[in-house]
Structures are given as structure tokens and as C-alpha cells.
Amino acid sequence: MSHEFRDLLKQVGSGSHTSKALTRAEAAAATRMMLTQTATPAQIGAFMIAHRIKRPTVDELAGTLDAYEALGPTLPAIAPDSAYSRHALVLSCPYDGRSRTAPVTPITALVVAAAGVPVVMHGGDRMPTKEGIPLIELWQQLGVDLCPHSLEQAHTLLNRTGLGFVYLPQHFPLAHGLVLYREQIGKRPPFATVELLWSPYAGPHTLAMGFVHPPTEEFAKGTFALRGQTDWITVKGLEGSCDLARGRTAIVGVNHPGQTDRLLLHPRDYGLEGDDVELGDELTLGDRLLDVLAGGTTELAKTALWNAGFYLWQGGVADSLAGGLAEAQTLLATGKALAKLEEFRQQSADLTQPLIYSHS
Known part of the structure; x- marks a missing residue:
């Protein structure tokens, strides 16, 4: 048992009247001990539930992200001589x-990359509690298997195609x-916000x-400010994703240095x-997305156009948004977005092909 972690657990799990928020440094330490499983399974599960009930603070979220940055993967910046060296x-x-x-989301990424703007995504496999279809499976349905790539290969793919994916299990x-703890506690822990x-x-x-509930957006603003993230967009999207809805007004926050817009x-x-x-x-979703890339005019194509x-x-x-919609229509109608998928598919496959040595 980690006595250091137990002391941090006692702070967040003492009840509504006596619990105490962690400092940023304490949250980073707690996250490190959970990621490395220095804390015991009982301690980790208890922390996740207690933290969910208490609700995280922006300092705690910033500390957790500090630990992610220290222990997790980071794709290096795209090479300056790459065709995708833009923001x-x-x-x-x-x-x-x-x-x-x-x-x-995959169509958005393909269209944007086809226009020369690099796109980075991240995620894992099916995950509790929703167990919905994740991005990695969407790409698989489109013929792109991103699971086997090392981080170096993911960076190579980003340099070559303008599309990168950080895959949690790998x-x-x-x-x-x-x-596994998410399944066992039956609730989303604050890691889902992180x-x-x-x-x-x-x-x-x-x-x-993306976000669903307004408090999540407020947490994001405060956390970004603490960590110096000055360029961000918050989208009240479909099921909390980055996909803008068409059935209602899209609510979006945009922040750049010196300017915030609603x-x-x-x-x-x-x-x-x-x-x-x-x-x-x-099972038909991949085919429906391919139909959009091939110039289909379905309702899903309108959603893709709106987002791209x-x-x-x-x-x-x-x-302007009108200009973006016109450009997206052109990239889809001329087949450039579909060509980007074919390039992404081929480059991804090439990275995982075994080397063949010839002997003279």
C-alpha cells in the first residue's frame, strides 16, 4: 500500500464537509502513482469514485495533465520541410x-488534411461506460489499421500524410x-475529462x-489558462464529440491569444x-462514410460538409464559415478527400510491411 497516496485519497474522499482539493503538484503526484500503479487497486478505485463525487478543480486537472505529459507519449512537431508544417x-x-x-470525424480529418492542415487524433479501444464505436474502429472500417504503429511510425505517418493518431494501448x-477500473466502478472518472x-x-x-455539460467547458477554460494552452476550441458536439450538430444551433468557443469568441x-x-x-x-458505417467521400448527397454528407x-x-x-463550406464542397466533389484516404491507407500499410532482404 502507498501511504503517500492514502494521504491524498483522504483529502478528496473525506466527504462533502471535510474533503479538500488537491494542489496541482499533489494531483500530479496522485496521477503518477495511479498510472504506475504504485497505488493499490483498492486505492485507485476509491480515488476515482471520490474524485468524481467531489468534482475536480482546474488545479487538479492541470496536475493530472502534467503527469500525462511527463509519463505519456508526445508526437514530435512535424518536420519544417514537410508539406504539413502548418499550425x-x-x-x-x-x-x-x-x-x-x-x-x-474521420471525414473532417481527411478534408482538413487534404487542404494542407495537419490533424492529430487520439483514443483507444471500446471503453466503459458507453462502449460506443471509437475512432480507431472507424479508421479500420475505412481500411486504415493504426493499431500496430509505434510512436515513431505514427510520427512518420503524420509527416507524410498530415494525419496522426496516438493509440492508447500501443x-x-x-x-x-x-x-479496467472504469468498468469496475461503472462510472466515468475525471480521467474522461482529462x-x-x-x-x-x-x-x-x-x-x-467536444463537451456535453457546460461545467466541462468551464473546467477546460481554467485548465487551459493554467497550462498556457492559448489556442483552443470547445464544441458542444454530438455525444460530446468534436462533431457539430445539425439538429440544433452549434455552440462553440474559440480562443486565440488576445481574443475569445462565443x-x-x-x-x-x-x-x-x-x-x-x-x-x-x-457494420455499414464505413460504407456510408465512403459514400460521402465518393460524392454522395445523403444527410450524412451534409453533416460531413457542415463539420469539414x-x-x-x-x-x-x-x-469565413461560408468560405470553408465552399472549400469543403470542392475537396469532396473533386475526390481530393478520397485521394487523401487512399494515401493514408497506403502509407499506413507501408509502415507495417516487413522488410524483405535479398541475398546476392
């Missing part, structure tokens, strides 16, 4: 995936080791994170209003 976009979506609405096994705030990319970037974006103003597309049969246009605008490709 990157990091898409942070809930690791427990989607279970009700059809995701278009690149951050310490964090993956805590997933994953939305985490950016595993070292180069200049804008972090886009955006209320109405799909009907751009002819894109409509119900949000249901997830339906998971927004992120092209935020990525600096267009000066």
Missing part, C-alpha cells in the same frame, strides 16, 4: 465513442491500464475538444439544417 489541429473526442449518432499503456483536455502533440496547434452557428443559415443522423448499423467547412475555417484555410 495543426488536435481533435479530442470522448474515448468511449459514439452509440447514438453517426460520426463524421503508445500510452500506463493510461490504458486504468481502463482525455478531452490532453494534447499529445508537441508542435504549434489548436486543440478542439459562436452560435445556425445550420439553416447555410442550407444545412436537418436531423442529426442516427448511428444505425455500425467549420474546421477548414478554423484551420485558416478560409476566411
